[in-house]
Amino acid sequence: MGEYQDNSLGSRVFQRLREDILSGKYKEHDELRENTLGKELGVSRTPVREALRQLELEGLVTIIPNKGAYVTGISSKDIRDIYILRSMLEGLCARWATEHITEEQLDELEEVILLSEFHMKKVSGNNADQVTDLDGKFHKILYEASDSRILSHVLMDFHKYVQQARRNSVVSEERARKSIREHKQILRAIRDNDADLAEQLANEHILHVMQNLKKQGYEEI
DSSP: OOOOOSOSHHHHHHHHHHHHHHTTSSOTTOEEOHHHHHHHHTOOHHHHHHHHHHHHHTTSEEEETTTEEEEOOOOHHHHHHHHHHHHHHHHHHHHHHHHHOOHHHHHHHHHHHHHHHHHHTTOSTHHHHHHHHHHHHHHHHHHHHTTOHHHHHHHHHHHHHTHHHHHHHHTSHHHHHHHHHHHHHHHHHHHTTOHHHHHHHHHHHHHHHHHHHHHTTOTTO
């Protein structure tokens, strides 16, 4: 699940296709034709072929010789595995954030919570998307506050892999309100310099998201 780091044309095509698969633009079993993608992205077949091979290494695409490339996507089991890992790593992240967070980052987390509460007053349509985006922003700030480039990278990658499932989860008004309350509790524990509590609350927060996803039909979670 690592990022493809170089700045080649193939890398940029890879990032675009990866995002389109993870966001749900391309569904499981969809065929990804080199010619069609090349025209759509304004590139030749070579960088598209390079990107498809990298996507196959990440398990997002299956290439069948003499037939074509097909979207594998993220299964319910993949989502379950990612959330189990996140439930442990997010706790570690909150612990480290308690030790390294800056006043500026604390203020940013507070602002995200206030904006989330504002948008929850009219959670529908675009506002639901904004609540979801703010949820992601809260976690991103925490990742950066952990002062660990490796941990931040891993957790951001996990976020990308479950973004469609996250949108399905946070769009529930009841869950969104609970999520904001849980964010408040995590922030309070960090402000109080209580690393043990921050870790516990962050772990529980992700487990609650898992439970909500299961209710919404992700049966393997």
